[in-house]
Amino acid sequence: GVFCKCPKMPKEKEILQLQVNAEEADKEVPGVISEEQTLHVRQVTQTDIEEVWREIVLNHLQKILGLASLDDVLDFSKVIPQHILYNVRNVSKHGVVILQDKTEDLPHWV
Numbered sequence: 001g002v003f004c005k006c007p008k009m010p011k012e013k014e015i016l017q018l019q020v021n022a023e024e025a026d027k028e029v030p031g032v033i034s035e036e037q038t039l040h041v042r043q044v045t046q047t048d049i050e051e052v053w054r055e056i057v058l059n060h061l062q063k064i065l066g067l068a069s070l071d072d073v074l075d076f077s078k079v080i081p082q083h084i085l086y087n088v089r090n091v092s093k094h095g096v097v098i099l100q101d102k103t104e105d106l107p108h109w110v
Helices: 012-028 046-065 081-089
Strands: none
Touching: 046 081
């Protein structure tokens, strides 16, 4: 089979550092973002990130299958964004998901 090469997801520390760096850069250049504009900015939540990944995967699946809609094919309540993120973050260089909990692994003879 063909495996897609997914980009490595930044860790939470790296994301926080990027946010701090962006805030420091904004302070260095006066007038880039006014105080009025910052009132309309909101923190990106984990739920936001999960929903974006869910939408990306569903859109990609729909495109690959060449369907106008996935409504007749898939129960959207069964698509769990946390599972998508787990699979994206835990991929080997060969494109195989690496289990963090080895008790869920298949027996060696399979």
